[in-house]
Amino acid sequence: MTASFDAVIDRRNTNAVKYDKATLKAFFGEENLQPFWVADMEFKAPEPVLEALKKVVDHGIFGYSARPDSYYQAIIDWTRRRFDYEIEKEWIAYTPGIVPAVNYVLQAFCMPGDKVIIQQPVYYPFARSIINNGCQVLDNPLLYQEGRYEIDFEDLEEKAKDPMTTLMILCSPHNPVSRVWTREELTRIGEICLENDVMILADEIHNDVVFSGHRHTFFASISKAFEARTITCTAPSKTFNLAGMQASSIIIADAKIRERFNRVLERNSIGFQNPLSIAATEAAYRDGEAWLEALLEYLEGNIATMKDYLAEHLPEAVLVEPEGTYLAWIDLRAYETDGRLLEKTVVEKGGVALDGGTWFGPSGDGFLRFNFACSRSMLLEGLEGIKKGVMALKG
Ligand SMILES: Cc1ncc(COP(=O)(O)O)c(C=O)c1O
Known part of the structure; x- marks a missing residue:
């Protein structure tokens, strides 16, 4: 192999x-x-992804396409099997990438001038998106001690308390410092955010690439209270090398948050997905x-x-x-x-x-x-x- x-x-x-x-x-x-x-x-x-793609190409028609139930089922089954987290079809929205989703979340839930917490050093498009949407970057710098990165919870608490802070973008696992946050660390982040009414965007694009001795926990799976304040972003992009297919799943359990997010998608006419990316995503999660x-x-x-x-x-x-x-x-x-x-x-x-x-x-x-x-x-x-x-x- x-x-x-x-x-x-x-x-x-x-x-x-x-x-x-x-x-x-x-x-x-x-x-x-x-x-x-x-x-x-x-x-x-x-290989199952390549076969699914060949089938679409051989058919030769690339018209407007809908996501079948089997597409959603493949995502739901994967999330249950790999992460022991039960999600529902209605919770899953499609966006053509996670960076676009970060921008839609900022547009749906933040006002210009709001502060958004990130943990630098971190994937740099987060800061760019925050600034492009008229918000302010509020860094909760990670602590680097003896070759390992930790979260500065005291600082996080301070920053979450700021009345202008409305959102935290959590990178889990973390790019670039390669931490797979533990359940305990995630729980503390969630408690601080909930106490201070800060919403969480959990970017979990790297969640399948986790090495021996570590386990990824879906942030929203920790408690119903966390789930109700979280927007989780996942994708087959990193896991199966499908980034160019631009298919992401934005998972939102809370009906009100979902409605507000979906309204921004509607305003931008995001919805249709290309037929190759539908086939690739389903095959990857089902057979990869x-x-x-x-x-x-x-x-x-x-x-x-x-x-x-x-x-x-x-x-x-x-x-x-x-x-x-x-x-x-x-x-x-x-x-x-x-x-x-x-x-x-x-x-x-x-x-x-x-x-x-x-x-x-x-x-x-x-x-x-x-x-x-x-x-x-x-x-x-x-x-x-x-x-x-x-x-x-x-x-
Ligand atoms: C943490 C993180 N989020 C998002 C992305 C990119 O997402 P997309 O290509 O779906 O916009 C990357 C790519 O490296 C990433 O590392």
């Missing part, structure tokens, strides 16, 4: 953003880079589980390879223990404290494109985010690139 993950698939000239020369040039100033940035994988989607298990095993092998490589070649680098997501967060401050210089040198001397730590907020300075969802041979090329860049700094 692992053999297919070892295959190197040439993605150049396939319209992949990650490899697109103009995009690389715009972000990194160079176009001939080996890419480890954009969060998609170098692997083909599961064995593939996912094999993927997780392969990714754990990549984590072991990264650890060995760094221990041997960059012993002062700290790989923040990956608990979930296929994005490694590497602390290189022992080699260089100027984050921008580090990022520039890794590009120019290492020939690799990685998300710079500074992209995720000021606390990301001196870190790099490394996408390790690739073949082992490509992984080693990436690590070599990082080493070359860091060595150039030292030399």
Whole structure:
């Protein structure tokens, strides 16, 4: 099973953003880079997904399409089987991506000037969406202690108390620090938010990519009270490498919140979904589980390879223990404290494109985010690139 993950698939000239020369040039100033940035994988989607897509293509008609009951059932069954959480068809709304959903939530529930809590370093489109919708970013910075990230609950309490705070965007599991929040941590977040009447948007896009020894808890599954104040965002995008299909499930149990959210979708005419994405999503959730298990095993092998490589070649680098997501967060401050210089040198001397730590907020300075969802041979090329860049700094 692992053999297919070892295959190197040439993605150049396939319209992949990650490899697109103009995009690389715009972000990194160079176009001939080996890419480890954009969060998609170098692997083909599961065979049942490919078969479902071929069936639609062979039929040859791509007209307006409706989601069948079996589509919803596949999502409901997956959520029950993998997370022990029971959801209902009526709770599930479709949006063409989670970032769009974040924007719709801001439009539905926040007034311009409202404050929205995020936990930096965090997926940077959150801050952009908050600002684009006229709201204010209220950072509850994560605490970095001995190579591990924790939540500063005292600070969170302070920020939730602010009367202007209406929403918290929770990244669970967390990109880029790779934490899979425990049930206890999530419970405390929920209690603080509920006490202060702060709604929660739980972005759980990475919830299926969780490594041995860790378990993802659906935030809304913790209690009926949490469920009633939560909008959960999930998608097959990260799990099955289907990001380009742009299919997300926005799960809302509370009827009033749902109605308000759906009204924004209505105002923007969001509803129809393309026939390929309907087929891919249903097939992935219904028949993709064995593939996912094999993927997780392969990714754990990549984590072991990264650890060995760094221990041997960059012993002062700290790989923040990956608990979930296929994005490694590497602390290189022992080699260089100027984050921008580090990022520039890794590009120019290492020939690799990685998300710079500074992209995720000021606390990301001196870190790099490394996408390790690739073949082992490509992984080693990436690590070599990082080493070359860091060595150039030292030399
Ligand atoms: C936490 C998080 N949310 C959302 C997204 C992107 O979601 P979408 O492509 O569905 O807008 C990503 C992609 O990396 C992510 O890491």
